Amino acid sequence: MSIADVARHAGVSPSTVSYVLSGKRSISEDTRRRVLESVRVLGYRPHAGARALASSRSNVIALVVPLRSDVHVPVAMRFAVSVVTRARAHDHDVLLLTQAEGADGLRRVAGSSMVDAIVVMDVEIDDARIPVLRELGLPAVLIGVPADTAGLACVDLDFQEAGRLCARHLVDLGHRRLAFVGEPPAVYERRTGFAERTLAGFREAARERGAEAPAVLPCEPTRAAAEQAARRLLRDHPGVTGLVVQNESAAEPLVAALSAAGRTVPGDLSVVAIGADDVAEGTAPPLSSVGLPAEELAERAVELAVRGLGGDAPAGVTLLPPTLVDRSSTAPAPRRAGA
Template sequence: MVTLAEVAQHAGVSASTVSYVLSGKRSISAGTRQRVERSIRELGYHPNAGARALASSRSNIIALMVPLRTDMYVPVMMEIAIAVATTARTHGYDVLLLTGEEGPDAVRRVTSSGLADGMILMDVELDDERLPLLRGGGATPPGATPAGATPAGAASPGAASPGAPDPAMVQPAVLIGLPADTTGLTCVDLDFRATGALCVEHLATLGHREVAVVGEAPAVYERHTGFAERTLDGLRGRARELGLRLLHRPCAGGYDSTAVTLSRILDERPGTTGFVVQNESAVEPLLALLRQRGQAVPEDVSVVAVCPEQVAVQGSVRLTSVAIPAQEMGRHAVEQLVAKLRGRVEDEVVLLAPELTVRASSGPASNSLP
C-alpha cells in the first residue's frame, strides 16, 4: 500500500504539503498541487478515510438529499445525482445519498451525527421547511459575518436572517433549486422563470395567440415546488406582456391523465394552437393524442417542451425544447459547496440561462398562415 510519505518523495515535496493538498486546509500553488495530484494518480495512492477524518475532523463525505417521489421525473433527479457524485470525487469527496422524504429530520440527523461535511438538497419548495436549519450555514471562520444571497449569481455581504441558528452549528449546504427567499442560502438552478418566458416568446413569434400549458402533477404545485412555480410565473408574465391567452392545467402524466387534460384544454380553449409541456411523462402521450385527433405537429399545432435533451430528441417528433442542464447543475452545486467548505463566506445564487433549441415540433400558427 502506497503511503503519504512515498507520494511526497515522488512529488518532491514535504509530507505536510501532500496533506494540505488533500485537505484543502491551506492554499497551495497551482504547480505544486498539480505535481502532487499527478503523483497520487501515478502511484495509486488512496488516503485512509478513517485516518483523514480523525486528523481533520472531517468525513470527506457530502450528503445529497434526493426525495424520490412518484410525481417527479426520476431520471432527471438521478442524472443530477450522478453529476454530483462524479464531481465530488474529483474534489476528494464521496457522496451519501438520502432518498427518503424526511425533511428537517434528515438535516438534523446528518448535522448531529457528523456523517457528512456538507449537504446538497434537491426538490426545493418555495417555503421549504428545511431552510430554517440551513440559513447562515457555511464554513464561516471565527469572527466572520455570514453573507446574504443576492439574485442572478451576484454575491454581497449581509447579515444573517433574524433568529437564524448559530452559523458554527449549521451544516454547510447548497440547494439545487430556488426557494422564495434566498437570504443566507447558496443556490444553483436553471432560471425557470426565464425558461417559461422563452417558451412563450417562441410561440408568439410564430403567430400563436392561444397557448396551453400541460404542467406537472397537481401535487407538485400543491407543494409549491420552486421550479414548477417559477416556470409558471415566467409563462404567465410574458404571455400578459405579449397579449397571449394562456391556460395552465396540471397533469399526472401517462396516457389516460394526458387524454383527460387535453380534452379539458380543447373544451375550454378550442382555438389553442400552441402547447408548452413541462411534464416528461406527458410528452409522448400528448403527441399520440394529437395525432388521433387529426391535428398534425407542427402544421396544426406547435409543441414546446421543458425537458431533458434525450426526451426531446428520441420521441415520435423531435421537440423544440429548453433542456434541463442536469449535469451542469450538479457540477455547480458541488463546486459551490467545496468553496464553502474551504472557507468562502459569501452565499451566492447561480442561475443558469435557458437555451431554446428549435426542432420539428414548432411552426407558424395555422391561423396566421397566408
C-alpha cells in the same frame, strides 16, 4: 503501504508527506512533485478514517434527492450522477438522502458528523428545510430557489424566463390562444419553485404580448393522464393553437394522443417543451424545447459546496439563462386561429 513508505521512497520525512497531502503547509514545488510521484508509483491511498480524524472532516457531501411518484426519475438521476462525479473530482463521496427525511434527516447527518456539506434538490417556495440549513453550520447549496434566499447559495435554471421564452416563441409565430400542460397537481400544491416560476413566466409573457392563456392542465406522469389532458384540451379549448408542456413523462404520449385525435403537430397545434433534451428529441415530431442543464447545475452546486468547505461560501442566487432550440413541432399559427 503506509505514509512512512512514501516518505522513504521520496527521501523526505513522514510529516512532509502529510503536509503535501493535506495542503496544510506550504511545501516547495520540487518536493511536492517528488512526494506525489512516490504516491503514484507506490499506489498509496490515505486511510479514509484516519484522514477524517486528522482533518475533522468526513469527505462526504449529502445530496437530498426527490424520489416521489410525481418526479421524473431519469432527470433526478442525471442530477445525482453529476453531483457524484463532481464530488469525486474533489475527493468526496456522496450520501443520498430522500426528501421524505425532511429536516430530521438533515439534523441527523449533521449532528453525527457524517457529512461536510449539503446539496438540496426539489426546493419549494416556502421550504421547511431552510431554517434548519441555516442552523446546522455546514456549507449548504440549493438547486432551486426559495422565497427567502438570505444567506443561502442557490443555483437553478431561470425557469420564469424559460416560461416567458416559450410563450413569446409561440406568440411570435402568430398563436393567440395558448395552453400549458404542467407537472402533477401535487407539485403545484407543494409550491415547488421551478414549476411555479415557469407557469408565472408563461402567463406573464402571454399577457404582455396580448395573447390568451385560458388552459392550465396539471398532469400526472402517466400515459393515461397525458391522453386525458389531450382530450380535455381539445374538448374544452378548441381554439388553442399553441401548447407549452413542462412534464417529461407526458410529452410523448400527449403528442401521440393529439395525433390520434386527428390534430397534427405543428399543423394544427404548435408544441414547445421544457425539460430534458433527450425527451424532446425522441418525440415525433422532435419538440422545440428549453433544455434542462442538469449536469451544469449539479456541478455548480458541488463547486459552491466545496468552496464553502474552504471558508469561501458565497451566498446569492445564480440563475442560468434558458435557451430555446427550435425543432419541428412549432410553426406559424393556422389561418383559422382566432376565427
